[in-house]
Amino acid sequence: MQRSVVNSYELRNDFPILKKKINGKELVYLDNASTTQKPYSVINSITDFYSNYNSNIHRAVYQLAEEATTLYEQSREKIANFISVRPEEIVFTRNTTESINLIAHSWARTNLKKDDGIAISELEHHSNIVPWQILSQEIGTRLEYVGIDENGFLDLEHLIELISSKKVKLVSLSHMSNVLGTIVPIERIIKIAHENDIPVMVDGAQSVPHMPVNVKNMDCDFLVFSAHKMLGPTGVGVLYAKKEFLEKMRPFMGGGDMIKEVFKFHTNYNEVPYKFEAGTPNIADVVGFGAAIDYLKKIGMENIRKHEIDLTEYALDSILSINHLTVYGPRDPNYRGGVISFNIADIHPHDLATIMNDHGIAIRSGHHCAQVLMQRLDVPATSRASFYIYNTKEEIDKFVNAIKEAGRIFKI
Amino acid sequence: MSDDIYREIILDHYRNPRNKGKLENADVTVHDSNPLCGDEIDIHLKVDGGVIRDVKFEGKGCAISQASASMLTELVMGKDLDVIKDLKKEDILENIGLTNLGPARIKCALLSLKVLKVGMVKYYSENDPKSAEQIKNESSLY
Numbered sequence: 295m296q297r298s299v300v301n302s303y304e305l306r307n308d309f310p311i312l313k314k315k316i317n318g319k320e321l322v323y324l325d326n327a328s329t330t331q332k333p334y335s336v337i338n339s340i341t342d343f344y345s346n347y348n349s350n351i352h353r354a355v356y357q358l359a360e361e362a363t364t365l366y367e368q369s370r371e372k373i374a375n376f377i378s379v380r381p382e383e384i385v386f387t388r389n390t391t392e393s394i395n396l397i398a399h400s401w402a403r404t405n406l407k408k409d410d411g412i413a414i415s416e417l418e419h420h421s422n423i424v425p426w427q428i429l430s431q432e433i434g435t436r437l438e439y440v441g442i443d444e445n446g447f448l449d450l451e452h453l454i455e456l457i458s459s460k461k462v463k464l465v466s467l468s469h470m471s472n473v474l475g476t477i478v479p480i481e482r483i484i485k486i487a488h489e490n491d492i493p494v495m496v497d498g499a500q501s502v503p504h505m506p507v508n509v510k511n512m513d514c515d516f517l518v519f520s521a522h523k524m525l526g527p528t529g530v531g532v533l534y535a536k537k538e539f540l541e542k543m544r545p546f547m548g549g550g551d552m553i554k555e556v557f558k559f560h561t562n563y564n565e566v567p568y569k570f571e572a573g574t575p576n577i578a579d580v581v582g583f584g585a586a587i588d589y590l591k592k593i594g595m596e597n598i599r600k601h602e603i604d605l606t607e608y609a610l611d612s613i614l615s616i617n618h619l620t621v622y623g624p625r626d627p628n629y630r631g632g633v634i635s636f637n638i639a640d641i642h643p644h645d646l647a648t649i650m651n652d653h654g655i656a657i658r659s660g661h662h663c664a665q666v667l668m669q670r671l672d673v674p675a676t677s678r679a680s681f682y683i684y685n686t687k688e689e690i691d692k693f694v695n696a697i698k699e700a701g702r703i704f705k706i
Numbered sequence: 707m708s709d710d711i712y713r714e715i716i717l718d719h720y721r722n723p724r725n726k727g728k729l730e731n732a733d734v735t736v737h738d739s740n741p742l743c744g745d746e747i748d749i750h751l752k753v754d755g756g757v758i759r760d761v762k763f764e765g766k767g768c769a770i771s772q773a774s775a776s777m778l779t780e781l782v783m784g785k786d787l788d789v790i791k792d793l794k795k796e797d798i799l800e801n802i803g804l805t806n807l808g809p810a811r812i813k814c815a816l817l818s819l820k821v822l823k824v825g826m827v828k829y830y831s832e833n834d835p836k837s838a839e840q841i842k843n844e845s846s847l848y
C-alpha cells in the first residue's frame with residue numbers, strides 16, 4: 295500500500311477520544327462533516343488558558359487581562375494568516391450559522407431591497423437557506439435556486455445567466471457540499487460575479503477545514519466557517535468580510551465591547567472587527583481554535599487534501615462494488631471532498647447507522663440539514679461517511695464490511 | 707445486537723406492512739413525524755360504539771418505525787377504546803419485541819403510539835373532554 299502524505303496512524307495518538315471503545319470495538323469516527331475530534335494540543339490550550347490566563351479581554355490594564363487579550367488577538371492573527379487576509383477582517387461568532395445570519399442582518403438588510411434576487415444552490419445547508427428566507431419575508435428579496443445535474447455539479451450556465459442578467463444582487467454558495475462533497479468552482483463564479491458588480495458570500499464550513507483556501511486568490515467578499523469542524527472547539531465561528539464591507543455594515547448586536555463612546559441617546563461604535571463582537575466573547579475557545587490552526591498548519595492543508603482524495607478514492611472503489619448500493623455526487627475524487635453519501639437497497643439510513651454502531655462505527659444518517667437537496671435527489675434520507683486526517687484505510691475496510699453485514703441482516 | 711433488532715418479524719412487517727393505506731370516511735386522521743429521523747406516520751381510525759372498527763396507517767421511515775406502526779394496527783384492530791386508552795410505552799415495546807433500544811431509536815418505535823394517542827385525544831375532545839384530558843396527562847409521549 296502506498297504511504298499516504300499524512301501519517302494518520304501516528305496522528306491518531308494525538309486524539310484521546312480515538313482510544314475509546316464502543317460496544318467493545320475501537321471507535322471508527324466517520325462523521326467529520328458534522329464535527330471533528332480534538333487533539334491534545336487544543337484540549338490542553340483551553341485548560342492552560344483557564345489555569346493560567348483567565349480574565350476578561352479588552353477591558354482591564356492588569357497583567358492577566360493583557361495576557362488574555364494578547365492570546366485572543368494572536369488567534370485572530372493565526373486565522374487571518376491561515377486564509378490570507380488581514381486580522382481586522384476576521385470577526386468571531388459562535389458558528390457558521392451565526393456568521394451567515396450576521397451577513398443577512400447587517401449587510402443584506404440594508405444593501406438589498408424588494409425584488410432583489412439572492413442566488414443560492416440546491417446544495418445548500420439549511421444555514422444558507424433559512425436566513426435568506428427570513429430576509430425575503432421581511433424585505434421582499436427573492437431566492438433564486440441554481441440547480442445541480444445528476445452528478446451533483448452546479449448548473450453554471452443558469453448561475454451565469456442569473457448574474458449577467460442582474461437578476462441577483464448577491465451570490466451565496468457553499469464551497470463544498472456537506473452531503474455530496476461537490477467542490478464548486480468558486481473562483482470562476484466570483485470572477486464573473488465581480489465583473490457584474492455582484493458580491494459573493496462563500497460558505498466554507500466544509501472547504502476551509504479540508505483544503506487550502508486562499509482568500510487573496512479567491513477574492514470572495516464574505517467567507518464563513520466553524521472552528522469545530524477543523525479540530526477546534528465548539529462555540530467559535532468565523533466571519534471574514536472585506537474591510538470596506540465591514541466598515542459600512544450595521545452592527546449585529548449592541549452592548550459592551552462593540553462601542554467607542556456611549557451617550558444617553560446615541561453611541562459611537564468601535565472599529566472593525568470589534569463593532570461586531572458585542573459582549574464577552576468565547577475567549578478560551580478562540581484561544582483553543584488558534585491551537586487547532588497551528589496543528590493543521592503543521593500537517594499542511596495540501597497534504598490534508600491529498601490524504602482525503604486518497605481515502606475517498608479507496609472508499610468509492612470499495613463501496614461501489616457492493617450490490618444495490620447507490621452513491622450520490624461526483625465520482626472523481628478530484629472534484630469532491632471526503633464526504634460520501636449513499637443508500638443501499640431498502641435499508642433505511644437509520645437502520646444502517648444502528649448496525650454500524652454495533653461495530654463501533656459512527657456514520658451520519660438523515661437529511662444532513664439539506665432537505666432541499668434531499669428533495670432534489672428524491673430520497674428521504676441518506677447515509678453519510680466523512681473523513682479527516684486521522685482516518686485510515688483499515689477503518690474504511692471496517693466500514694465497508696459493516697455495510698455488507700447490514701446487507702446480510704436485511705437479507706438482500 | 708442488531709441481529710436481535712432486525713428479526714424476521716420486523717423485516718416482514720417492514721416489507722409487507724399490514725393495514726397500510728388510506729381509510730375512506732375515517733372518523734379521525736392524525737399525522738406526526740420525528741424531526742430527528744424524518745420518520746412519518748399517518749393513522750386513520752374508524753370508531754363505532756367505543757370500538758375501533760377499522761384502522762389503517764400510511765408512513766415512511768426506518769424499519770423500526772414502520773414495523774412498529776404495522777404491528778400497532780394489528781394490536782388495536784377491533785379493540786375497545788378504553789383498552790387502547792391505557793396502552794403504555796412498555797406494551798408497545800413488548801409487542802414488537804424490542805425492549806432494549808437506545809434513546810434515539812425508541813422514538814422510532816413509539817412514533818405510531820404517539821400518533822394513535824393524539825388521534826384518541828382528538829376523538830374524545832369532541833364528546834368526552836375528560837377522557838381526552840386524562841390521556842394527555844397520563845401519556846408521557848406528549
Ligand SMILES: Cc1ncc(COP(=O)(O)O)c(C=O)c1O
Pocket residue numbers: 327328389390391392419421422468470471472497499500520663
Ligand atoms: C456546508 C455547511 N454550512 C453550514 C454549516 C453549519 O455549521 P454550524 O452548525 O457550525 O453553524 C455546516 C455544518 O453542519 C455545513 O456543513
